[in-house]
Amino acid sequence: MTGVNSISWLIGGPQGSGVDSAANIFAKTCAKEGFHIFGKREFYSNIKGEHSYFTIRISDKPVNSHLEEINVLVSFDAETVFRHADKVSAGGMIIYDSSLAETVLEEVPTIDFEASNRIRKLLQDSGQSMNLNGMLEFAKSRGCMVYGLPYFEMLETIAQKMNDPKLSKISRVVNVMAISASISLLGIKKNMLINSIQEVFGSKPKLLASNIEAAEYAYSYIGTKYDTKNIKYKMTPKDALKDYLLLSGSQAAAIGKIVAGCRFQTYYPITPASDESEFLESNQIIDQVDGKSGSIVVVQTEDEIAAITMAIGASLTGVRTATATSGPGFSLMAEALGWAGMNEVPLVVTMYQRAGPSTGLPTRHEQSDLLFAINAGHGEFPKIVLASGDIEESFYDAIKAFNFAEIFQLPVIHLLDKAISSSIQTCKRFSNDLKIERGEFKNTIGRNQSEGAAGHFQRFKLDDSPISTRVPIGTENAIFWNTGDEHTEEGHISEDPENRNKMMDKRMKKLDLALEKINQDDMAICHDFDSDGKNVVVSWGSTKGAILEALEKLSEEGNKMKFVQIRLLHPFPTETVKKFLKDAKLVIDVEMNYTSQLGSLVQQNTGREIDYKIVKYNGRPMSTTELYIALKAILSGNNERRIVLDGGT
Amino acid sequence: MAELKLADYKTTVHNDWCPGCGDFGILNAIQMALSEMQIPRHKAVIFSGIGCSGKTPHFINVSGIHTLHGRVLPFAQGAKIANPDLEIIAVGGDGDGLGIGAGHFVGAGRKNVDIPYLIFNNAVYGLTKGQASPTLRLGEKTKSLVTPNTSNSVNPIALALVSGFTFIARSYSYDVKHLKDTIKRAITHKGLAFVDVLQPCPTYDDIHTREWYQGINKQETGKSMPRIYKIEETGYDGTIKDESEINEKMTKILEFSSEWGDRIPIGIFYQNELIPSYHERIAENNKEYFAKPPSHQEISDNENKPIAKIDKILDKLQIKD
């Protein structure tokens, strides 16, 4: 049989059982074989025991989204099979623990009531028994192949081979056995797997030995126990990916911060934002091109109010500064954001959205903080809100965020989300051939350059430009004040109405200046599949991957569409968006929230009505599959103006 | 450099505090301390919270950062961590630091960043017209209160101690010399220094008035009996020279902290420089921190290209065949 060039693979298991590390090894292995990777992590707000899973797509083309359908399901517990087996495609494969075949649905305590009801109904309707066997029979009836592995017996054999009778010690390798079996079935070379295991466990010789033993054994077990000739999903190796990285969005953003020159970051722990700060702290000593080294100070604060105010205090000393948080923390930061706006302090807030409101679905995905980010803080003050569409953009945008913050002297909110931060992807190695633009920042001030009284510095000088010279506190000849009160050019409190107008004008004009100065591609991109596509999808952030792929599929079928990805959300790039929507027949807004927040922005700013809204708010990222189906329904004359997607487990 | 005079530390900004407000004494004491220590004006930065007390930096002729209600400590700590060469002084009200900002008070104690922090303790929310502050005692009824205070008071000295402040003192706004000397000690202290400044608010606090502190209405023997006494004059020395002294001192400090009413102790209760400052803790993992703190770092070359080299990080993430 000829190979396929794209598959969707899933591994599941209890939280804390090594699902993530197994998925990472699998992803590395496939990437070494020349495949592009997109991996999506799903987990409960729990440390041990609840069901977590990792979906990985491997493809010979770059991929940036997941599919509803699974081709290979890898498990070592019953719950994973119960929860996911119905999504496995015809010809797809299921790897399971053969000793669990009799496990009854009701006996799996972590399957919640709602999910259990859904599975029971499915088994009932298809006339299957209420246990794992029933689920497997159901899958087989749909054309799936199932591969039972007696993990426990296999572990015993491995223990004997290693002369290490303590089974409990090596039981952690079950995850590697499971992925190794899948790699064997997919026809991927074993040495790539072994290399990946070496990369991951290289520094821990004991773990390395048992994992390699386990991988070897499971790999050959499949070959000896099963006839693998007629497998539909065989992967044909590709040329190696040259200069490609495999990384997560939070890593990409963190590396962007290092390149940008961010040397002070604060945070209060919160999912999914803390990963970034932890990565920065692990890389706190920074290599430099001049052979010297630099460093970033990462401070864990007592709360998010302290995180943002500490960051602002640091920024006043001239250092590029950021804080990273998620919705609940961002809510606490609103007041201080206004102080930064009022005092024209450059600051980057990296905001990793997750499903709200309140604690919401703390480990799940949503894009529901757009309007909040734009409107955060009382009163009116300028800020920039920028959203990245994928992992690679997260890196480059992190750098742009600092440039914007300094050029326009204001807070910049860099919107990311759970789908970006905890997904992994193969990306072209990042370039640091970029510019650091610090605007009107100066480190020294001449004796006579201070125009205020007695060596005072006019930090908020009123002249033709809304941007004044900025110096760090502590600069000689430059004494100045900051205050959250309305203030004079020197920064003293003033309630004078005329001064008030001038200062408001000065600050708010930065928004016009931003629209003048920011590159069009940083405002909005029209992914123009075909210039005569008349129907336009508008969206922002991490839906990009699913949209691009769904549109590509539609285009192959002769339904050409454009995709306007809005990257600068505030100030809103009205002219650019208007231009892109000028000839649109249908405008379809796609977002991961309930109220179509971008849709309202588009409508409010451009006057163009949104014809269709596709939304999703069940906490699971949008898949290409469901989006494709929704778009197709619209194109074929569906008269529902708002489609709610509900895919995901 | 020419010597800086006291007048050099004063601005011409109109001071709108009520006549007779205790804040004037504190302002004078800060200016005197800066001038006696000859701290270069550009090196000193006064951070403040919101309240009557929050206006202080505008009257001092060094840079001033008037922040948000309750947030002065994190603002000030951020600046000091990013640039330890600055001489940062944090000031704020009792509502600011012990009410809305109490979480930061405790958080700052745990970090021990090298800054002095003065609380203008007037038992009321001055700027919002005299509501009860966290230091007003249960059952007390100051002028603006409709009913006697229904919340209990916090004990700032004890709170500072258990939070980890490494310098804890109290002074009185009308004893400017004592206050000035205490502020100087707080500035030179290595670590986080707390000064609880008893500050009468003649407008809203009709209980803890200047006369009350002086004991003028307490004339059993015919002359006034000051409530305030100096602990140094009792032979007490709050400096920790060896860790073995800590437990005993702590007990003593808690005793001092609960004295109130007829006898109110002022002075330096505690100074412990054996505990590493936050800066020293950073420097354990980041050897060049003091030479190159965040604010001193270069981030781009003369063509504005980033100076950071990320090859090692990327190599780890790169797909190897």
Ligand SMILES: Cc1ncc(C[n+]2csc(CCOP(=O)(O)OP(=O)(O)O)c2C)c(N)n1
């Ligand atoms: C977040 C917030 N809440 C409330 C206020 C209103 N406010 C201004 S000053 C103040 C209290 C000030 O009392 P204190 O901190 O004791 O300072 P004092 O005026 O007594 O010096 C309050 C509540 C505010 N500015 N910000």
Ligand code: SF4
């Ligand atoms: S209200 Fe009280 S604290 Fe405020 S300025 Fe007047 S006297 Fe001073």
Ligand SMILES: [Mg+2]
């Ligand atoms: Mg007060």
